[in-house]
Amino acid sequence: MTIALLNGIQSEWLKKKHTAATWLILAGAFFMPVLTLTVRLIHPDATRKENMQETLWTMMHYRNWAAMSMFLMPMALILFVSLITNIEYKNNTWKQLHTTPQTFRVIFLSKYIVIFIMTVQLFLLFHIGIYIAALIPSLLLKDIQFPSAPFPLRGYAKAAIYFFIDCTPIIAVQYLLGLRFKNFLVAIGGGFALLVASLLALNWKYGYVVPYIYMPLGLRENRTFVDPNVSRHLCALGYFAVITLLSYILYISKKEKS
Amino acid sequence: MNCIETKDLWYRYTDGMPILKGIDLQVPAGAVYGFLGPNGAGKSTTLRLLLGLLKKQQGEICIFGQRLEENRISILQKTGSLIDSPSIYAHLSAMENLMVLQKVYGTPKHKMQEVLDLTGIGNTGKKKAGMFSLGMKQRLSVAIALLNAPSLLILDEPTNGLDPSGITEMRDLLRRLNQEQKITILISSHLLAEIEKVATHVGVIHQGSLMFQGTLDALMQMQEQTSAHVLETSDNARAAAMINDRGMVARIENSKIIMPVVPKDKIALVSALLTSNNIAVYSISIVKSDLETIFIDLTKNK
Numbered sequence: 165m166t167i168a169l170l171n172g173i174q175s176e177w178l179k180k181k182h183t184a185a186t187w188l189i190l191a192g193a194f195f196m197p198v199l200t201l202t203v204r205l206i207h208p209d210a211t212r213k214e215n216m217q218e219t220l221w222t223m224m225h226y227r228n229w230a231a232m233s234m235f236l237m238p239m240a241l242i243l244f245v246s247l248i249t250n251i252e253y254k255n256n257t258w259k260q261l262h263t264t265p266q267t268f269r270v271i272f273l274s275k276y277i278v279i280f281i282m283t284v285q286l287f288l289l290f291h292i293g294i295y296i297a298a299l300i301p302s303l304l305l306k307d308i309q310f311p312s313a314p315f316p317l318r319g320y321a322k323a324a325i326y327f328f329i330d331c332t333p334i335i336a337v338q339y340l341l342g343l344r345f346k347n348f349l350v351a352i353g354g355g356f357a358l359l360v361a362s363l364l365a366l367n368w369k370y371g372y373v374v375p376y377i378y379m380p381l382g383l384r385e386n387r388t389f390v391d392p393n394v395s396r397h398l399c400a401l402g403y404f405a406v407i408t409l410l411s412y413i414l415y416i417s418k419k420e421k422s
Numbered sequence: 423m424n425c426i427e428t429k430d431l432w433y434r435y436t437d438g439m440p441i442l443k444g445i446d447l448q449v450p451a452g453a454v455y456g457f458l459g460p461n462g463a464g465k466s467t468t469l470r471l472l473l474g475l476l477k478k479q480q481g482e483i484c485i486f487g488q489r490l491e492e493n494r495i496s497i498l499q500k501t502g503s504l505i506d507s508p509s510i511y512a513h514l515s516a517m518e519n520l521m522v523l524q525k526v527y528g529t530p531k532h533k534m535q536e537v538l539d540l541t542g543i544g545n546t547g548k549k550k551a552g553m554f555s556l557g558m559k560q561r562l563s564v565a566i567a568l569l570n571a572p573s574l575l576i577l578d579e580p581t582n583g584l585d586p587s588g589i590t591e592m593r594d595l596l597r598r599l600n601q602e603q604k605i606t607i608l609i610s611s612h613l614l615a616e617i618e619k620v621a622t623h624v625g626v627i628h629q630g631s632l633m634f635q636g637t638l639d640a641l642m643q644m645q646e647q648t649s650a651h652v653l654e655t656s657d658n659a660r661a662a663a664m665i666n667d668r669g670m671v672a673r674i675e676n677s678k679i680i681m682p683v684v685p686k687d688k689i690a691l692v693s694a695l696l697t698s699n700n701i702a703v704y705s706i707s708i709v710k711s712d713l714e715t716i717f718i719d720l721t722k723n724k
Binding site: 171257260263265267421422 | 470473474475476477495496498499501503505506507508509510511512513514518521522523525526527528550566570
């Protein structure tokens, strides 16, 4: 099973070559850092002051994650997960894939794992982008010194892990929709509808029932109305487990695998 | 020994209408089995069931002597397939398409170039498969089917989209694979002319039922049996009566006399008999019902 899974992952990894998904990861990861960097270069005085403050890294984290967790990250996930899953429908290759000597479990997991590896890539590149956005003004502009505060690796990693957990229901739902529906627009449309619903649900006490809400809830100011006694991370993991199981059951019980 | 064997294979779609009605397919090992039938007869459904793409509802499927349900993976390890339209990743090159499957099959890397050369698309370089002509896509699909050095090839209408020279090349390739590498080939088509040039065995399916199954020779024999002598004379009624009086069988159809094929000396006797009785013989010919006619008869009459 392990070797078959590794082979399956390698095979799935090759399929994403030359697809828009790869570019989407890069664009999604660097969009906010590039924007932040541009603002910092346009306002060198403010940047000079920020770089001398202890809170620089907290500010950078907030500025980048604010838009990222609210909209950009969920949007990137909706798009690239749907793109990756739709490869087989688009190329009429499900029948080819299902006649390879792989169990349906291996096929299901291989694709899912590749999606998770790409999500990790997205997170890593995003954080590298934040780091670079903080340093570049000092390299380009002479009178701006390097940040005086040390980079809080542990704090950034902890926050990233929480955000990662919070985004798992989005991945699971998009994977289910992508496997289930041939029409790419169903997955994208469904994803956007759930994202909008989650943003609206931020004003509702029981907003935590919407599976796409946990990333926006990562920002403190979004937690005013939603019941604070409910752990968003546990909810996210619960949703992820249930939707993944449902997705797998629907996939293996499909009568026609072509 | 049969490479593929199905017993009482039924398949119904959700509306309950049967697509397959108790198919007993027997594909001998080493054969090129032509699976013939008009569009919608149930060919593709049968092939999809054999490959596990459709969930079996009733009956039994054995491939390489193993039941498909319990041995799907080991059977697929030795099987190559091409179902319907080409199934390839349009954004990848031919080589990259093969690499995707090479990872799964674990075949040696040199095999990829081998199958590309074998199918005549070895020099497509980095060109994306989506830019290929339909014929090239079909060849790539065959290359993919051959990548794992299969013992069994299941091909659903593999010449679709190929030009006449492509069809000939494909036929030669299949013949070579069968003769040199001893690969059993199950090939479906709705064109008998295409199958009769390459198949050793034939199965004819119509409306979900198997109408004929046997060797191509048996089908040819059927052809012989349905051949006839056709005579055109100045007085068909009198001529037919005279032939019947001599103990031979003759009937009139479409203003012509039809009689079963008889030896040359007997036909000379008939000719002499008619002319000596002042009946002019305009023509005597043999009409062979081609396999196409037999195929149509089989699918029409039962």
